[in-house]
Amino acid sequence: MTGPRAADAPDERPARPARPARTARAGRPADPVRVRLCPGGPLLVRGAQEVLDADGVAHPVERPVVAVCACGATGRAPWCDGTHARISPRR
Numbered sequence: 001m002t003g004p005r006a007a008d009a010p011d012e013r014p015a016r017p018a019r020p021a022r023t024a025r026a027g028r029p030a031d032p033v034r035v036r037l038c039p040g041g042p043l044l045v046r047g048a049q050e051v052l053d054a055d056g057v058a059h060p061v062e063r064p065v066v067a068v069c070a071c072g073a074t075g076r077a078p079w080c081d082g083t084h085a086r087i088s089p090r091r
């Protein structure tokens, strides 16, 4: 006799968290989320559906590109409000 077959063995892998569905356009797969770091400024995030703040709170994204504060000085976290330009001169 042999051990349990793979099909009979319990699946011990942890369940993956569900990924939010992304909308494909005209039969194409959804574009990946892209992030660009602006030196001395925000992160420009393209294609995201939500941004999680430092506390894990989800902020829905309703534009194609959003600026996420990377300096920590914004008054409207997680979004950039331009404060970085006053505290950190552009290099």
Ligand code: FES
Binding pocket: 040, 041, 042, 043, 068, 069, 070, 071, 072, 073, 074, 075, 079, 080, 081, 082, 083, 084, 085
């Ligand atoms: S990066 Fe713009 S306010 Fe922080």
